[in-house]
Amino acid sequence: MRNVAPSRSLVRRANQLKSLAFLVGAVGVFALALGLFMNAVPIVVPSAPGYGAYTLASDAILLAGILLGITALALAIRAFTWKVDNDLAKITADALTQQMNAPNVGRRLDDRYVFIRNVSKFQIGYVDAVLLGPPGILILRILDVEGSFANEFADWLRQTGSDQAPEFLPARIDPSRETIKDMNKTREFLAARGFDNLPIYGLVVFTNPRVRLTADRPHVPITHVNHLYANLRHDYLAMLDRLGDEQIEAIERELCGGRCQ
Structure with a gap:
């Protein structure tokens, strides 16, 4: 990768x-x-x-x-103040590299896969990271927040009470909606450049070690960065390969404004 x-x-x-x-x-x-x-x-x-x-x-x-x-x-x-990189995306990419290089991990991501940090285009806006590979385009929304969160369908709740008497209130974050928005804008951006019917997926990644997550049929999959590769193996990497090498390179150039470094 x-x-x-x-x-x-x-x-x-x-x-x-x-x-x-x-x-x-x-x-x-x-x-x-x-x-x-x-x-x-x-x-x-x-x-x-x-x-x-x-x-x-x-x-x-x-x-x-x-x-x-x-x-x-x-x-x-x-x-x-223009950001030329994304620290959370760096952390996520490094964690993914370590996880897939662990012993007995099985399948690894070869050079056909590109982890693009800090995608910033006028037509798309700001995207934390994109994993581009044969299965398609995976839009990553990366958060560094702490606390206990529950993601039920499209709703995000935050625990305010103790574990013995928990209370859940609507959370101030809504990464599912933001991820779907990024997915739609990315699809429109690429469609305007001749890339139609692209497989585009989304994933919300949490990096803070002091966050607890529960999910009930979330509209957008969620994971902690420590379990990122395991999540990819059972979701994104389980998809059929739909993009060829030339398509991947062309999409990379469009998202990067040239060849990424």
Whole structure:
């Protein structure tokens, strides 16, 4: 299994965003300076017929400069805080590698399988990780939360009482819905690029050692990272192979914006 991330593509996108922030900021500074100049040094005298239009234009230019400056600041913050990798995805990939390399584990994931960390596309949004291989595309939603959770069908509940007198209330998390949303957006993204009827699955992975999970026919399978490979063997890896090597490589390029590193 190749453990990769589209780091180059994300770094390139962050640099493009920095350039855009600089350009917008430069235009904003110019507009702000022009607006201040027009307000401080009126070119049109108050008695002139066009004085009202002049003051309106100067105020509009001043406001545009302020708005462009705020926009440039927001773009710069986004560019400099752009995540080029996902720590939870790294933990998950490392755990999966250790589990499948354990003695007497049986089937292992060869190089046809690609674990892609930190997929970030404008049309898809942000996906923690994708496992791509012959059975299809597995979308992973990875969480680092602690506590006791019950997943019943599509509902998520959190235990608030003691184990002797447990009480379950609706949880603030809903990874099943988020995973299904990621699956649908990924399907739409790839379909727009000529990949129709792709097998796309979902899995919710918990990494915190202080989490307890129970499930009753969940809409999206769930697992702890310590049992990830066992879950894959009985679910994802049990599926029939439906993607060829060329399809896998092409899908990888689309998700990574090129070949992942």
